[in-house]
Amino acid sequence: MTTENTRTYDVVVIGAGPVGENVADRTVAAGLSTVIVESELIGGECSYWACEPSKALLRPALLRADAAKVPGLNPAVAGPLDTAAVLAHRDRMSADWNDDGQVDWLKGAGIDLVRGHGRLDGPRQVTVHTPDGEVLHLRAVHAVAVCTGTRAAFPPLPGLDTLRPWSSREATASQRVPGRLAILGAGVVAVEMATAYQALGSQVTLIAREPGLLTRMEPFAGELVADSLRAAGAELRLNTTISTATREGGPDGEVHLTLSDGSRLVADELLLATGRAPRTDDLGLDTVGLTPGGWIATDDSFTATGVSGDWLYAVGDVNRRALLTHQGKYQARIAGAVIAARAQGEPLDTARWGRHTATADLEAVPQVVFTEPEIAAVGLTTEEAERTGRRVDVVDYEIGLLAGALQHRPDYRGTARVLIDPERRTVVGATFAGPGVGELLHSATVAITSEVTVDRLWHAVPPFPTISEVWLRLLETYRG
Incomplete structure (x- = not known):
């Protein structure tokens, strides 16, 4: 610490959502002193205004939709939802918009916290305006990681x-x-x-x-x-x-x-x-040669391009590679490892699927849409394959034909589609639509990232009667 209002750390992280927390956790675990700066609640958008509260609102709706079709249960769920109970559950899942638990976690992990608005003020410099009017100057020896996420983007409606x-x-x-x-x-x-x-x-x-x-x-x-x-x-x-x-x-x-x-x-x-739009309007990007208010482009190690030196990182939604919380945390694990390796003078593993390379952002981004029915997808879609000129075999199966699906609900409607590279005989894309299919997605993600051939997948036997038996039916349908 040079003066009362100037502090030096190995790493400065701007944004204490799940992405920033994971970057900081990795760098502290590597022995690097780290401070995280946040102007709102610790835990970020996902914890208080996105993933957690939205799924708390949706779970009763989806459960009732299933139960209403199950013999013996349907009369019991015919009435309206208890709105007050649903909203109270949503509040609990959002920690009543109180971040004390997240602050305790930061302390336990050895991560310093500064509350206030942080903005870049030149290379390796971050200025923070705190809620009580103090101005702090943070200097990063090794890295500044921007993890500020996104905000809602409104159309140009008047008034x-x-x-x-x-x-x-x-x-x-x-x-x-x-x-x-x-x-x-x-x-x-x-x-x-x-x-x-x-x-x-x-x-x-x-x-x-x-x-x-x-x-x-x-x-x-x-x-x-x-x-x-x-x-x-x-x-x-x-x-x-x-x-x-x-x-x-x-x-x-x-x-x-x-x-x-x-x-x-x-x-x-x-x-x-x-x-969505990036939260970079008042981030000081112009002080390091970047365009204010824009997305921050990075390479596959999440090092910002267009900035001299390997010190600025953009991780999570702010880089526009994959606007999903779980994908942002994946990026954070890689970025944290990259920062630690560079600080320790170690070479980077930049091979495809290497420890310091974000290959999944390009080839295996999983996403579940929690609607009725659920939608789960990872990898390529048919349209993406056609647009990029990639040859694939398309294999479809109606999930409602499965005994496990009928056990789930007798009127089950749903479709499964996998895309197979005919030369390498590997799965490169999968989409499932139907009640409860979100739990199928990780198996598809593993198949894509592991590059398992369809010949080997025949040896992955799904249990009967489950919806996961759709994998067997897809293989039986495929004649490649």
Whole structure:
């Protein structure tokens, strides 16, 4: 420590979400002094406004959907959900938006914490403005890791300040269920919140510019989710968007929408689920030669490109490689190992699937969409294979034909698709759509990352009667 307001560490991490916490944990474990800077709650978006609260809202809806179809249970689950109990459970899963437990974890791990807004102030320098008005200057001997994540990106609708739309934060943290909820978007946040709030008693209208839902996934995935939402009572307005939106009657008044097809809609709340933007607006990127407000490009070790020297790292959503919490933590493990190796003068293992290389970001990014039915995908989709000129064999199987699926629920509807490289005879992509398929995904991820041939997969015998037996049926269907 040079002066009272200047501190020197081996590593400075900006952002104490799951990604920043994992970077810091790895560098401290390697013997490097590390400080983490956070302006909000320790634990980040996932813990308080995304993964945890959204899944707490969705779990009762998905469980009831299954139970309502099981003989002997269906009359018992016919009534409405206990909204107060669901919201209370959501609050518990979000730690009541209190980060004391996360702070204790940081202390136990030996990671210093500075609360406040941190921004770069030249190479290896971070200035922090604390809540009590103090200005701290942090100097990094080896690395600064930017782990600031993303924020909701709103479309250019006029009057957003007076409209006061919901972002994903308001949707996951709301203490009430609106009678009418309009949602703009066709991606994961849009369909998950449509599923949750329709089940909780809202009349949901989902508005999508696209002709379908989840358009980055295999088409059958979005089609099944759309069918389920309609069956639950939600209204889908596809191939349209919002032209004008106003809130009338004061701060708690109705939201009046005009759509691009000329139709009109009135709702109590409007959720804008239209994408994400990097939290880099006031990060001081210009002080190190980068563009303020933009995504931070990196190489496969998460070292920022366009910056002199190997000292700046961008990890997690902020680099736009894979906007998922679990993938960000994967990146953090690699970035932490890279920082430690460079600090100790050790060579990097940059081989494909090497310890210091993020190969999975390119070839095996798993994702589960917790809708009714669930969607689980990893690796290539058919459209991606076609767009990139990669030859694949497409193998489909209807999951509802399995005895295990019928045991799960008698009306089971679902589809499994795997993509197989015909030359190497390995799985390069998999998508599952159906109740409970999220638990199938890790086996597909292991198959892709391990590059197991279909000939060897025949020896991986799935238990009967389970939904995982779909792997056997896919192999039987494949004639490559």
